[in-house]
Amino acid sequence: MARVRAEIIIVGDELITGEVMDINSYFIAKRFRDMGVEVTKITTVGDVREEIKEAFLRAMEKNEIILSSGGLGPTLDDHTKEAVADILKKRLVIDDSILLKLKKRFKEQGVAMPGLATKQALVPKGATIIENPVGMAPGIIISINKKSLILLPGTPEELKRMFEDSVIPYIEGKYSLPPIQIAVIRTTNLLETEIQDRLAKIMKKANNVRFSFHPTTTGVDIKMYLEGKRGLKKVIKEVESYLVPNVYAIEEKEIEEVVGEILRRKNMLLSVAESCTGGLVQHRITNVPGSSEYFKGGIVAYSNEIKISECGVKEATLKEHGAVSEEVARELAEGIRERYKADVGISVTGIAGPSGGTKEKPVGLVYMAVSDKEETVVEKRVFKGTRKMIKMQAAVAVLDLLRRFLLEIIE
Amino acid sequence: MARVRAEIIIVGDELITGEVMDINSYFIAKRFRDMGVEVTKITTVGDVREEIKEAFLRAMEKNEIILSSGGLGPTLDDHTKEAVADILKKRLVIDDSILLKLKKRFKEQGVAMPGLATKQALVPKGATIIENPVGMAPGIIISINKKSLILLPGTPEELKRMFEDSVIPYIEGKYSLPPIQIAVIRTTNLLETEIQDRLAKIMKKANNVRFSFHPTTTGVDIKMYLEGKRGLKKVIKEVESYLVPNVYAIEEKEIEEVVGEILRRKNMLLSVAESCTGGLVQHRITNVPGSSEYFKGGIVAYSNEIKISECGVKEATLKEHGAVSEEVARELAEGIRERYKADVGISVTGIAGPSGGTKEKPVGLVYMAVSDKEETVVEKRVFKGTRKMIKMQAAVAVLDLLRRFLLEIIE
Numbered sequence: 001m002a003r004v005r006a007e008i009i010i011v012g013d014e015l016i017t018g019e020v021m022d023i024n025s026y027f028i029a030k031r032f033r034d035m036g037v038e039v040t041k042i043t044t045v046g047d048v049r050e051e052i053k054e055a056f057l058r059a060m061e062k063n064e065i066i067l068s069s070g071g072l073g074p075t076l077d078d079h080t081k082e083a084v085a086d087i088l089k090k091r092l093v094i095d096d097s098i099l100l101k102l103k104k105r106f107k108e109q110g111v112a113m114p115g116l117a118t119k120q121a122l123v124p125k126g127a128t129i130i131e132n133p134v135g136m137a138p139g140i141i142i143s144i145n146k147k148s149l150i151l152l153p154g155t156p157e158e159l160k161r162m163f164e165d166s167v168i169p170y171i172e173g174k175y176s177l178p179p180i181q182i183a184v185i186r187t188t189n190l191l192e193t194e195i196q197d198r199l200a201k202i203m204k205k206a207n208n209v210r211f212s213f214h215p216t217t218t219g220v221d222i223k224m225y226l227e228g229k230r231g232l233k234k235v236i237k238e239v240e241s242y243l244v245p246n247v248y249a250i251e252e253k254e255i256e257e258v259v260g261e262i263l264r265r266k267n268m269l270l271s272v273a274e275s276c277t278g279g280l281v282q283h284r285i286t287n288v289p290g291s292s293e294y295f296k297g298g299i300v301a302y303s304n305e306i307k308i309s310e311c312g313v314k315e316a317t318l319k320e321h322g323a324v325s326e327e328v329a330r331e332l333a334e335g336i337r338e339r340y341k342a343d344v345g346i347s348v349t350g351i352a353g354p355s356g357g358t359k360e361k362p363v364g365l366v367y368m369a370v371s372d373k374e375e376t377v378v379e380k381r382v383f384k385g386t387r388k389m390i391k392m393q394a395a396v397a398v399l400d401l402l403r404r405f406l407l408e409i410i411e
Numbered sequence: 412m413a414r415v416r417a418e419i420i421i422v423g424d425e426l427i428t429g430e431v432m433d434i435n436s437y438f439i440a441k442r443f444r445d446m447g448v449e450v451t452k453i454t455t456v457g458d459v460r461e462e463i464k465e466a467f468l469r470a471m472e473k474n475e476i477i478l479s480s481g482g483l484g485p486t487l488d489d490h491t492k493e494a495v496a497d498i499l500k501k502r503l504v505i506d507d508s509i510l511l512k513l514k515k516r517f518k519e520q521g522v523a524m525p526g527l528a529t530k531q532a533l534v535p536k537g538a539t540i541i542e543n544p545v546g547m548a549p550g551i552i553i554s555i556n557k558k559s560l561i562l563l564p565g566t567p568e569e570l571k572r573m574f575e576d577s578v579i580p581y582i583e584g585k586y587s588l589p590p591i592q593i594a595v596i597r598t599t600n601l602l603e604t605e606i607q608d609r610l611a612k613i614m615k616k617a618n619n620v621r622f623s624f625h626p627t628t629t630g631v632d633i634k635m636y637l638e639g640k641r642g643l644k645k646v647i648k649e650v651e652s653y654l655v656p657n658v659y660a661i662e663e664k665e666i667e668e669v670v671g672e673i674l675r676r677k678n679m680l681l682s683v684a685e686s687c688t689g690g691l692v693q694h695r696i697t698n699v700p701g702s703s704e705y706f707k708g709g710i711v712a713y714s715n716e717i718k719i720s721e722c723g724v725k726e727a728t729l730k731e732h733g734a735v736s737e738e739v740a741r742e743l744a745e746g747i748r749e750r751y752k753a754d755v756g757i758s759v760t761g762i763a764g765p766s767g768g769t770k771e772k773p774v775g776l777v778y779m780a781v782s783d784k785e786e787t788v789v790e791k792r793v794f795k796g797t798r799k800m801i802k803m804q805a806a807v808a809v810l811d812l813l814r815r816f817l818l819e820i821i822e
Contacts, residue, residue, distance in 0.1 A: 039429075047623075114604040135795065278696065278702075279692065280694040282690030289764070303703065
């Protein structure tokens with residue numbers, strides 16, 4: 001079966017001037033691969049109508065699908081619709097349903113609709129509109145024989161949602177794509193080289209599966225890609241057997257989702273006392289819809305004063321061992337669990353840097369604890385990187401500590 | 412002075428299949444902008460010699476500088492040097508100095524040099540070698556009249572180092588680049604279209620300044636770019652005068668940095684009680700190095716129980732008005748300030764969704780408050796988007812409310 005080919009065109013001055021980092025092409029390329037569509041090229045151009053036209057024309061020579069991101073907004077430097085209309089010799093016409101929605105949105109926000117906003121409702125004649133459930137600019141699909149021009153807005157959250165909701169069903173309906181099996185095994189606390197060593201034999205045996213390894217803030221994701229209808233499940237089971245207990249998910253789930261599922265299943269309530277992560281642990285927990293069912297709340301105990309008065313850390317412990325210590329991590333986890341009347345409490349205390357490190361307690365040193373009525377477990381880690389990177393790694397590490405702790409509890 | 416134009420070519424299968432995110436083009440584009448080189452396009456292609464050739468040929472039509480990343484390694488799927496040699500009709504020859512270094516490296520590591528490694532020492536005849544102080548693959552510069560082909564390896568750390576050490580001096584030596592002035596004005600709570608309406612006159616008058624508008628989670632960033640030695644300061648002042656009080660920074664600063672500077676200057680201590688943002692407000696505050704000097708800590712009051720027992724919200728208020736209300740926002744801000752003995756307290760309560768909305772209180776409804784000893788101010792906002800987008804917008808909005816509140820206080 002001939003592969004369906006696609007080119008991705010990213011539009012925006014902010015991208016070729018290095019003001020904004022393009023993350024859309026990465027997302028689209030990944031999702032296309034998952035669907036069995038072959039991406040041949042990614043082209044990024046500025047907000048210049050002639051450049052956009054040229055990029056589309058060249059992309060149309062070799063690809064069935066041309067998907068663009070950006071340049072659909074209402075301002076004068078948005079040109080994507082105009083460029084495509086030029087190429088196809090179509091007029092831009094006002095779409096009444098879009099205009100109506102725009103008017104409604106402005107009314108809801110109690111803002112007068114600026115004249116320029118009407119531009120958002122212009123579409124090339126005969127195009128199909130893609131709903132934008134999370135933003136203003138709708139997307140557009142133009143189908144010409146076997147080719148499809150798909151124009152999406154540049155805001156990543158909007159683009160992702162519209163891609164998942166509308167673009168995938170459209171492409172799967174129009175093109176016949178090869179059957180693809182994909183799996184992701186997410187691991188923590190293992191080096192990439194160690195994983196590759198352990199899997200060397202399986203990888204040789206399952207040579208129809210394409211393996212790739214992706215370091216993340218959580219650990220290493222192992223991706224497996226197989227063109228064909230069967231055979232991947234067995235490989236997944238084998239890979240997993242070599243890596244337990246460092247496998248925390250067999251899907252593209254975030255660790256906070258995995259932890260949330262376990263807490264919900266065990267009917268347990270969680271509370272958090274965090275210091276160096278400064279709110280990030282709770283931010284990640286509450287990114288999961290419905291997390292209020294198992295997350296009661298918690299404290300960002302940034303100052304020692306708060307650690308003592310609000311989290312039950314003893315002044316003597318702080319004096320003797322310092323805020324970044326096994327003992328304080330333990331008292332924080334126990335204190336927050338008792339005070340917030342939760343079933344399980346977790347804590348993080350560490351040095352996020354860039355200053356505040358010493359020879360004994362360097363930047364990146366982190367103590368984490370998890371506590372239920374029966375016991376408290378403390379772990380020490382040392383992370384590398386910038387302040388933000390240390391916060392991220394510490395947040396993921398304490399969530400993984402919680403995951404492993406919960407799985408040990410007999411149900 | 413005519414601008415020096417550049418195209419960036421990114422080479423690698425892993426990039427068009429979404430296995431690895433390209434961060435090199437962002438780095439290069441930003442550095443080029445700072446130098447006064449105009450990037451016209453970024454093209455990403457796979458490890459296919461014909462595709463690489465075509466990308467270079469097209470880039471050479473319109474640009475003085477063509478800089479590529481990737482495809483310089485020793486394996487069979489590295490094709491960049493071969494593609495460029497084909498185009499220029501040059502032979503690839505072994506560079507003895509590179510070969511010597513390679514042999515030395517392998518010897519140091521106690522590993523036999525694989526036959527393929529020799530490929531690393533091949534360069535198009537007459538090319539200049541760029542040292543790679545942190546990796547194996549050297550870079551290559553080929554200068555043909557006014558044009559330069561610059562080939563760098565794809566590993567980000569190697570590319571960055573070689574760009575800074577060798578590429579910048581080369582380009583500054585060969586081309587005469589214009590003096591550049593750049594400014595960023597960051598605004599909140601204004602629509603992009605509204606800003607453009609207000610600035611229409613200045614933009615017309617200052618037609619030597621390139622304006623661009625970038626929606627962020629914080630609001631809209633206005634970037635101004637001027638080729639020349641003077642004149643931007645006056646424009647900045649004028650732009651600001653039309654947008655006060657929605658301007659929160661005149662640099663590429665995050666709002667939490669701006670707020671942090673004001674708190675430090677006023678010598679005030681902050682505490683936070685947040686509900687729907689779930690820790691994100693405090694996470695952003697603590698992303699700033701040194702934030703422990705003005706941030707005491709706070710509470711993620713996710714359950715009503717915690718709002719009552721820990722933040723001083725009255726049960727009657729919750730019953731009468733509901734958790735998402737002006738009154739609860741007020742009591743949260745006042746409660747956390749008193750309880751944490753801070754000078755100023757802020758709060759957020761709202762509905763992040765996707766469920767939990769009603770007709771009266773839709774998903775996205777957020778109340779925010781800021782409180783000091785003198786007064787408490789509450790604001791209501793309705794945000795659109797996904798759960799994460801609503802959290803992000805609410806976090807920024809409450810930080811901006813705090814900023815405006817602090818600026819009202821007479822010092």
